[in-house]
Amino acid sequence: MHKLTKDIAPLPFFGSAIISLGLIIAACLAPDLSARWFQKANDWIIRELGWYYLLAVGGFVVFLLFLAISPLGKVKLGPDESSPDYSLGTWIAMLFSGGMGIGIVFYGVAEPIMHFSNPPDAVAGSPEAARDAMAITFFHWGVHAWAIYAVVGLALAYFGFRRGAPLTIRSAFRPLLGDRVNGPIGDMIDIFAVVGTLAGLATSLGLGVAQLNATGTYLMGIPQTIGVQLVLIAIVTVLATLTVATGLDNGIRRLSEFILILSFVLMGLILVLGPTQFLLQAFVENIGLYIDSFVSRTFHIYAYEPTDWVGAWTLFYWGWWMSWSPFVGLFIARISRGRTIRQFLLGVLFAPAGFTAIWFTIFGDLAIWLDTHEAAGAIARTVSENMPIALFAVFEYLPASDVLAWIAGLLVAIYFITASDAGALVIAMITSRGGEEEPALWLRVFWALVCGGVAGCLLLAGGLDAVQTAAVIAAAPLSIVMLFMCIGVWKGLSDEVALTASAALPSTPLAVSEGALWRRRLGAIISHPHKSQVESYLASTVAQALEAVRVELAKRGHAADVEQAETGVALRVDLGDTTTGFTYAVQPVSQPIPPFALTDSARSEGGRNRYYRAEVFLAQGSRGYDIYGFSKEEVIADVVAHYERFLHFVALRS
Template sequence: MSQSENSMPPRQTINPPVFFGSAILIFLLVGYTVFFPEDANNRFTHLQSSIMTNASWFYVMAVALILLCVAFLGLSRYGDIKLGPDHAEPSFSFGSWFAMLFSAGMGIGLMFFGVAEPVMHFLSPPLGEAGTIEAAKEAMKLTFFHWGLHAWAIYAIVALILAFFGYRHDLPLTLRSALYPIIGDRIYGIAGHTIDVFAILGTIFGVATALGYGVLQVNSGLNYLFGLEISTQAQVILIIAITALATISVATGLDKGIRRLSEVNLLLALMLLVMVVLLGPTVLLLQMFVQNTGGYLSDMVGKTFNLYAYEPTEWLGGWTLFYWAWWLSWSPFVGMFIARISRGRTIREFVTGVLFVPTGLTLIWMTAFGNTAIDMIMNHDMASL
């Protein structure tokens, strides 16, 4: 075989049971909601309410255990284990690696909820009086809680499991490999296919949620800047355009397309963040960041296990449990991507980069945008916010 033939990349194939199985289920679910919207809405609403009522304790416990496990693995002696052969070196620089995992993990959610969530909690807190100083403090604690360590721990545990079994035990870099210690070689059969189909369904509908929120914001921004009509037609066109751009970035490959796009994305986000901090109440924002972080850390245990059992409220299902379910639905896709770009790093490097560093930047972002919005409402009569 010639050198050129030997250096050819392997042919890309699909797994027919997983591909066609997930495609059929997606079309059936979408078709059901399109042709029977009222019945679908009623059934899904009832199902969601049932899950929130009967399984909320499980969600809370599961996410708490995930965070503890990830922190333990990163801080213990297991942190020295490499995700790959002992001689493996990271494929990407720390900057490129962080840009890609941050863009995959949060992305457009920060743009939408950076202002929206603090303002919503401020104006409609789960407990207490709205629009007060205490409501503002609690709004930032809740925002930090939903976007902080717990969210990244969910991504980290999936990525860590996939990277460990994929790079140290040569198993497929798919979610089925996470269950290899439990079901063994059955991951290559019907059980494995079912796991991957389930992961794809969760990912598709998790992405649809984020894309829906993002398109609403893009449409609103274009309406404000250029007068573009806010309508379903405009939003469908925006979805097609955004999906096309994402497809192009994937088609150009990990190193050329996704890496460079992620770096540009992170650079633009940092520029926007710096502008908001410098042009806004800079000193006040720095003070608030320190206080918000302290409040978040001091209340973390209480908020982690708070089910409002003594003061029942629908707020929990609409916010905290919704977020935990959302992060879990994203975790197969985001976890697989993070595992793909993390080969050669130690578990300690991985946990530091995936759990602690992005959480810090996320909290800075939420303070800059959230506290600026609350300050504009409280002190500058910006009622439109």
């Protein structure tokens, strides 16, 4: 039992598990009652908080675009000399597969054709309705959606990799709450994040299983029933459990690259088999329509012409994206170490949004074109009666429809698996002790099974509608968390700018090796130690050096403590209520072994491709250099130099 509990953060794990399992039990024992409560809560949120949802998402977009173009965009999500863990292509593929892969397959035809046949502002079936349909679809799946993800992703990547905090949602609140994030308040923040993630993930899995069921119906005549969908969820959950056990690099990464390629293959076939010239022209016009309506739709709540449409579509999407933001945000943070804030934001906001623009043009405009020509309205009627088979209703009018259907089915299945196992990995990170980047295997497997269980039970409690309302409900508390995240990021970056401008803190170590010590230091620099080696160094040499400084400070009347934990060793000096105090911490930080070094013994060590650094952290985050191999005297010299400059900085501020 002790071996299991040492891997988890007790309150976030047990609190989230109890709420999740309680939801599963309630949905199974009283599905009708659960469905009614979900619907009542959803109706209240849309009626009373719809304006707030639109205003919040608009604020996220403005805040992130400002950061991207400002000088703050140059700040790295990690030490100054760090480089990205993944290539640009792999990074974008993983962004997209973790973000909304299932959704675009489900809604690729359904949403444009539904807005075309039942538009909020135009005459149904008219050219104006076609233009509005695509502009609305681009708006729902474009920059605004990814801005919601980017808020959480940026906060976690900045505080996790720049400041050395654990990769948990609570870490973004440290500038606002201080050490209180390590207590019950931080635990509650993480519980909100886990429950919200489960609701958002259940929405995506519900859409995915409906699409898988429709694929089976089209290809093999399998009936579309809740029972069949529960079986499909069970099968995919087992597959997701197997892939989540392989970790991020071996499982999710490879699947992400494969599905991006498969998606382009499917789009290429549709482009060739369909009305190619029309689709290319439509893409150009759609971009213009999207840009033209970007600001007006951001704040369009239909206050002067009340309609249920905005709640059924825009507010549902904003709720879905917000409820899923802890999952996607933490996932994209995990894969974005080493990129600058500008690279991160431009990539997250525009690369996946560009892909979805191409996808919706090819599938959505094709559906509209067919519906006004060969189909003569049949596609719109089919979609209104049975949305999951929208994609196959279009395939019926194209050559090689069976081949296209098999590719689409495979795509949905893999998107389903990657969403489930990435979600399980992220929830395991939030509920693990210290926000481990690679949580314990049993923890990943547990959450993979819970994700499948929540999705299945929400289907029992009202089908796809109940799944969707759960996402909107979960977004309410999470939206507040996200607003405070923006404040936390701004405060953290402002502090960093102030420190840099004062030149109070160096970016390179001040200790200099002399005599025979340079040989040992050189050996440490070109080595690639294991985590255990770095931890042993911290527990001995670094801890002794910090203790020596603490004793000397105590003799001079300065209160100081030396703290040792799994995350490293730290010296903290209390300078009174007027400052935040001085912190000098050294933590083991994982880094990829440089390619040029993989020819040495590292390659023979079981294929190991990462090593650990003994990295220096001050209160404002990582200083970006490694002291592994420093002698005790060198560590003391480095601490004293940083302390001297910190006192100078405090004097300037006062």
